[in-house]
Amino acid sequence: xxxxxxxxxxxxxxxxxxxxxxxxxxxxxxxxxxxxxxxxxxxxxxxxxxxxxxxxxxxxxxxxxxxxxxxxxxxxxxxxxxxxxxxxxxxxxxxxxxxxxxxxxxxxxxxxxxxxxxxxxxxxxxxxxxxxxxxxxxxxxxxxxxxxxxxxxxxxxxxxxxxxxxxxxxxxxxxxxxxxxxxxx
Numbered sequence: 398x399x400x401x402x403x404x405x406x407x408x409x410x411x412x413x414x415x416x417x418x419x420x421x422x423x424x425x426x427x428x429x430x431x432x433x434x435x436x437x438x439x440x441x442x443x444x445x446x447x448x449x450x451x452x453x454x455x456x457x458x459x460x461x462x463x464x465x466x467x468x469x470x471x472x473x474x475x476x477x478x479x480x481x482x483x484x485x486x487x488x489x490x491x492x493x494x495x496x497x498x499x500x501x502x503x504x505x506x507x508x509x510x511x512x513x514x515x516x517x518x519x520x521x522x523x524x525x526x527x528x529x530x531x532x533x534x535x536x537x538x539x540x541x542x543x544x545x546x547x548x549x550x551x552x553x554x555x556x557x558x559x560x561x562x563x564x565x566x567x568x569x570x571x572x573x574x575x576x577x578x579x580x581x582x
Contacts, residue, residue, distance in 0.1 A: 398427070398428060398429040399427065399428040399429060399477055399478055399571065399572075399573075400428070400429055400430040400432075400469075400474070400475060400476040400477055400478070401421070401428055401430065401431050401432070401476065401477075401478045401479070401480065401571070402431075402432045402433070402434065402469045402476050402478070402479045402480075402504055403417065403418065403421075403431070403432070403433045403434075403457070403479075403480050403481075403482065404433075404434050404435075404479065404480070404481040404482075404484075404488075404501040404504065404505070405433065405434070405435040405436070405439040405443070405452075405481075405482065405483070406436050406438070406439055406481065406483060406484055406485040406487075406488045406501065407436050407437075407438025407439045407441070407442050407485055408442070408483035408484065408485035408486070408519075408520045408521060409442060409446065409483065409520060410446075410482070410483035410518075410520040410545055410560075411439070411442050411443040411446040411447050411483070412446065412447065412556060412557060412560045413482050413483055413518060413520070413545055413560050413563055413564060414439075414443070414452075414482045414483065415443070415447060415452075416557060416560050416561050416564045417480065417482055417564045417567060417568075418433070418452075418455045418457070420561075420564055420565075420568060420575070421455075421568075422455060422456055424568075424573055424574075424575065425456065427573050427574065428573075430458070430476070431455070431456065431457040431458070432457055432458045432459075432460060432467065432468070432469060432476070433452075433453075433455065433457045433458070433459050433460070434459070434460045434461070434462060434464075434467070434500050434501055434504070435452065435459075435462070436462055436499075436501070437462070438485075440452065460500060461500070462499045462500050462501065463499060463500065464500055465500060465503065467500055467504070469504045469507065469508075470500060470503050470504060470507065471507060472507050472510065472511045474507075476504070476507075476508070476513070477513045477514060478508075478513065478514045478516070478571050479504055479505060479508045479513070479514070479515050479516070480516045480518065480567060480571070481501070481505065481515070481516065481517045481518060482516075482518040482545075482567065483518055483519070483520040483545060484517040484518050484519050484520070485521070486519065486521050486528050486531070488501060488502065489517055489519060489528070489531050489532065489535065490527065490528075490531050492505045492506065492509075492517075492531075492535060492540075493530075493531035493532075493534040493535050494531075505540075508540075509535075509538045509539055509540060512539055514541070514570070514571065515535070515539070515540035515541065516540070516541045516543050516567060516570055516571070517532075517535060517540055517541065517542050517543065518543050518544070518545050518563065518567060519532070519542060519543075519544050519545065520544075520545040541570060543563075543566060543567060543570060545560075545563050546563065547559040547560060547562045547563055548562045548566075549562075550578070550580065551578035562577075562578070565577040565578075
């Protein structure tokens with residue numbers, strides 16, 4: 398089974414983290430533990446973009462950004478998946494530089510050193526060379542860069558349906574058994 402930490406940073410794209418938490422709730426039988434850590438900026442962006450503050454109503458344990466006693470702050474906690482959604486370029490840069498100054502960057506450092514799955518859902522666009530090099534560094538360290546780029550062959554009709562194409566890709570990368578649109582010949 399899977400122990401998952403979802404990190405939500407202050408980049409725009411709260412719809413992705415909300416849909417991810419909704420879908421993880423729907424497949425609760427496929428994971429053992431779900432933890433969430435959000436930056437203060439992420440809480441503000443969530444309220445601005447989604448018009449509510451119900452991010453803590455999910456079947457997860459919530460941790461503060463400075464709570465280094467969280468189980469995923471250590472490899473012994475055995476969390477095997479970390480999803481950063483959305484992942485700001487500032488957070489990505491700190492991880493790529495090995496700076497563990499908060500719980501999110503420490504958890505990412507732990508996941509990479511333990512050779513577990515780190516998925517960084519970057520939302521910013523366009524990328525500058527620093528962003529690209531930081532993404533390369535994280536990829537070389539074993540992380541996965543999953544840009545929040547929706548697909549359209551399923552003909553999504555709403556913003557949420559378009560965002561769900563990204564979330565379904567994230568869940569696929571985690572190895573979950575989900576029902577989603579699949580490309581066929």
